[in-house]
Amino acid sequence: MPREVILVDANLGNLDSVEHALIQVGASVHISSDPDRVATARTVVFPGQGSFGPSTNAIIQGAMGDALRMVIERGDPFLGICLGMQLLFDSSEEGGGQPGLGVLPGQVKRFPADMPAGEMVGARMYKVPHVGWNDCQPTNEHFFFTHSYYVEAAAPEDVMWTCRYGRIEFPAAVNRGNVFGAQFHPQKSQWSGLRFLRSFILGGRG
């Protein structure tokens, strides 16, 4: 019996590849932008790309935000991807300070533009956004990232996997009970990404 997943369409980017990856790992996927539908879902995947701002505020402060909180509080498996993971936290410094769902304690911050890539004089800086394949610990698998902001989690026990970019070690994946977050794009991370999604679908675990 395939696991039924509601894939949240909150106007935060194209859903096709996430949908496709979830189907590939055995889920039965329904895309919904209806907060009532999402609120009663037994498994929710909430992807997002882009930035904190008017569109995320509309979600946080509106019916969809309530729906996401209901699923989380009820204890049903929930996975936030990229911006979807960042929105689990308290707020982002982006756009002068924007609210998140506040489900997990912490802030979202921008990668500094002044991290030298090497000790030599005149070394260039680490680029922002962080784009490409990076290894996560302790799993030592590579995942594909593309983001300019990262989470600073206030509770270390929420951090499942870490990743390093320059001097910043940030959460690559988070987990508290039924709530999961992936900063990387599992649907763009070939085998490791599909395995991650499969674990989530099968056991509600990363």
Next chain:
Amino acid sequence: MLKRRIIPCLDIKNGRVVKGVHFAGLRDTGDPVEAARAYDGQGADEICLLDITATVEGRETFIDVVHRVADQIFTPLTVGGGVRREPDVRRLLAAGADKVAINSAAVANPLMIRQLADRYGSQCLVVAVDVRKMPGREGDPEPLYEVVIHGGTRSTGLDALSWCEQVAALGAGELLLTSMDKDGTRDGYDLWITREVAHRVPIPVIASGGVGSLEHIREGLAVDQGGADAALAASIFHFGLYTIAQAKHYLGEHGIPIRPHETPRGVTISTASLTS
């Protein structure tokens, strides 16, 4: 740490891979979906599709190719070639591309970069810049490069380094830099201009144009030589000269941070749903 990326690029004309892809195990060397899947399975870090058809019908065919390729791979997909206006970008993203590359259109209307970045996000936008070295003159402190467009046939009078900085400032997510002097020569990237651009712009730089050997890829990605974040290559992979796995092995052996080629375990990708 963040790894450098190897990106095979497929030129598509009328829905087929130009000159085909020739390595063991492919039934139809001109089928873009088969080629993309093969590269994906070989551990390509991204796949790039370039439409060189340049006709209205060709555009529709290309969108169909993008859709079918995106359906079969779980790897970042960049597409480009003849992208002129915002609806082209929207349609390509909707078809499943993760990133769309624009080139001449950005030169014609630089603000388009800002508009697209604001609308779709910088992470969806690659600006391709083709450059050519200008003849040197006495007393030039450093080489001058100009931006060329339309496949290198038209001069723009724009200084390459300034244009690249402007492109980054306007919101491009990444910059795809092609040396038109080196493209097709199999003599290596133009390391000087690649490194200059990589140092000057705060966004990732993808090197393109001239790869004929694995050493060329290494040079392009070495922080003290090309300094690029990613390497685009076509013919050395298409003609089966090297596999991506071999390229990654070589790079790893020579100090370039690269994601190792991983054999799939636990999941299979097929057109049916999962079996494991």
